[in-house]
Amino acid sequence: MLDQDEIKQRLNHWMVNFVEANNPQLGNWPPCPYARAARLGNMIEVRFASVPELIDAVRAAADALSSKDVVVICFDHTAISPEYLQEFVRGMNQALMPNDYVILEDHPDSPEYVNGVRMNFGHCGLLLLQKLSKLNNAADRLKTQGYYDTWDQAALDDVVTWRYKK
Numbered sequence: 713m714l715d716q717d718e719i720k721q722r723l724n725h726w727m728v729n730f731v732e733a734n735n736p737q738l739g740n741w742p743p744c745p746y747a748r749a750a751r752l753g754n755m756i757e758v759r760f761a762s763v764p765e766l767i768d769a770v771r772a773a774a775d776a777l778s779s780k781d782v783v784v785i786c787f788d789h790t791a792i793s794p795e796y797l798q799e800f801v802r803g804m805n806q807a808l809m810p811n812d813y814v815i816l817e818d819h820p821d822s823p824e825y826v827n828g829v830r831m832n833f834g835h836c837g838l839l840l841l842q843k844l845s846k847l848n849n850a851a852d853r854l855k856t857q858g859y860y861d862t863w864d865q866a867a868l869d870d871v872v873t874w875r876y877k878k
Contacts, residue, residue, distance in 0.1 A: 789837035794822035
């Protein structure tokens with residue numbers, strides 16, 4: 713069972729000190745250039761679910777996107793393998809993307825690197841539910857500004873490119 717207060721504190725610390733911080737290995741961009749404004753504007757909602765409840769948690773979280781930019785669903789990653797989580801998310805996205813939603817996943821046992829920088833939260837599993845059109849519009853703006861210049865093709869495909877394929 714996750715200690716929700718501890719996870720929220722760790723998540724906030726990770727966002728402020730990593731996700732929102734300029735990183736020289738990423739061309740002096742933060743891992744997510746929009747995270748600070750979303751956090752300060754109270755546009756991120758954090759929820760918790762057990763692995764068996766993830767489908768229902770995702771469905772319920774979609775309603776929150778009328779007033780939030782992202783819903784983060786935290787869960788105990790030891791209850792699901794990285795491979796099974798990826799398959800779960802792939803299946804959910806097949807149903808969600810035609811309705812303008814998308815889930816990004818983060819499993820501590822499935823390291824994600826961009827230009828040598830490990831992007832994972834590391835303390836629990838995360839599902840990040842967002843509006844697909846808003847996420848892709850933000851990615852398009854970042855691309856024109858050179859944000860992805862330090863990313864190799866594998867990282868681009870893993871994080872960005874697949875979202876544009878219908």
